[in-house]
Amino acid sequence: MQLGLIGLGKMGGNMRERIRRAGHTVVGYDRNPDLSDVSGLAELVESLQAPRTVWVMVPAGAATQSVVDELGALLEAGDTVVDGGNSRWTDDEKHAAELGAKGIGFVDAGVSGGVWGLENGYALMVGGEKEHVDRLRPIFDALKPEGPYGYVHAGKVGAGHFSKMVHNGIEYAMMQAYAEGWELLEKVDSVTDVREVFRSWQEGTVIRSWLLDLAVNALDDDEHLDKLRGYAEDSGEGRWTVEAAIDNSVPLPAITASLFARFASRQEDSPQMKMIAALRNQFGGHAVESAK
Numbered sequence: 001m002q003l004g005l006i007g008l009g010k011m012g013g014n015m016r017e018r019i020r021r022a023g024h025t026v027v028g029y030d031r032n033p034d035l036s037d038v039s040g041l042a043e044l045v046e047s048l049q050a051p052r053t054v055w056v057m058v059p060a061g062a063a064t065q066s067v068v069d070e071l072g073a074l075l076e077a078g079d080t081v082v083d084g085g086n087s088r089w090t091d092d093e094k095h096a097a098e099l100g101a102k103g104i105g106f107v108d109a110g111v112s113g114g115v116w117g118l119e120n121g122y123a124l125m126v127g128g129e130k131e132h133v134d135r136l137r138p139i140f141d142a143l144k145p146e147g148p149y150g151y152v153h154a155g156k157v158g159a160g161h162f163s164k165m166v167h168n169g170i171e172y173a174m175m176q177a178y179a180e181g182w183e184l185l186e187k188v189d190s191v192t193d194v195r196e197v198f199r200s201w202q203e204g205t206v207i208r209s210w211l212l213d214l215a216v217n218a219l220d221d222d223e224h225l226d227k228l229r230g231y232a233e234d235s236g237e238g239r240w241t242v243e244a245a246i247d248n249s250v251p252l253p254a255i256t257a258s259l260f261a262r263f264a265s266r267q268e269d270s271p272q273m274k275m276i277a278a279l280r281n282q283f284g285g286h287a288v289e290s291a292k
Contacts, residue, residue, distance in 0.1 A: 001024045003019060003027070003054075005019075005029070011114070014117055015084075015117065018142060022141075029043075053082065055139075056081065060088060065095075068083070075102075075104050076104075077102060079104050080104065080107060083095065084111050087108065089158035092106070096158075106157060108127045109125070110125035111124060114283040114284035114285065124140050125154045126140065126152065126153050127155055128157050133153050165237045165241050165244070166244075169237060169242070172262075173258045178275060178279070179272035179279075182275045183275070198215055202216060214282035228277050229273075231289050234263075
């Protein structure tokens with residue numbers, strides 16, 4: 001299958017490689033010419049056979065809107081656009097309507113896997129009409145982890161990004177729990193090897209997880225996280241999750257508290273946020289700030 005892929009950063013570049021390894025043709029475009037296969041979106045569209053599929057992996061908001069607008073002018077009826085970034089689900093509904101008026105299909109794909117996705121595969125949560133989703137299944141199969149899990153057609157347009165948003169909200173709360181436990185263990189005099197306590201939890205306990213494995217990796221790199229500043233950004237999905245909870249009258253105390261903890265991290269050097277920053281760097285390659 002042929003695919004156009006726009007945005008070849010940490011996620012997009014690895015996705016291009018994984019899809020190619022599965023035997024598909026990927027034509028990639030990035031503003032960085034060293035990464036790009038073509039000079040622009042017009043050349044990308046011209047290089048694909050109809051019906052075309054173009055996957056967008058650019059930052060949410062204005063950047064995604066700009067690309068969707070340009071593709072809407074370049075593509076033809078019967079083509080499909082996939083937004084695999086972290087767009088808000090309400091933007092998906094808008095983009096689907098705009099492209100649908102021209103006969104162009106739209107699919108939203110929540111993608112999880114971070115910098116590890118190339119080798120391990122990406123969890124995919126997809127929203128859109130069945131006819132559009134089914135046509136893209138070879139690409140989804142190439143990206144997902146091996147085995148029966150890791151892919152779901154979650155529902156109509158917007159469902160993929162809504163599901164990924166909730167996934168990220170849960171991620172916030174899980175990281176916060178590990179961070180709080182780590183700070184308490186570091187605080188008491190009786191526990192003399194916090195890193196090995198975390199390592200001991202990796203087998204046979206109910207709190208074992210990939211995030212725990214990554215926490216151990218981070219502690220192996222910097223046992224007391226002395227090199228990090230206790231500062232963690234939020235990428236948007238946590239806020240959107242809390243806003244959706246308010247709109248739907250669903251109580252989310254743990255996720256909400258974890259979001260507010262990140263706000264607190266920007267006011268002082270929070271020990272807990274050192275662990276949050278370390279985990280975000282481990283699974284997603286997110287930037288960290290060095291301790292002064």
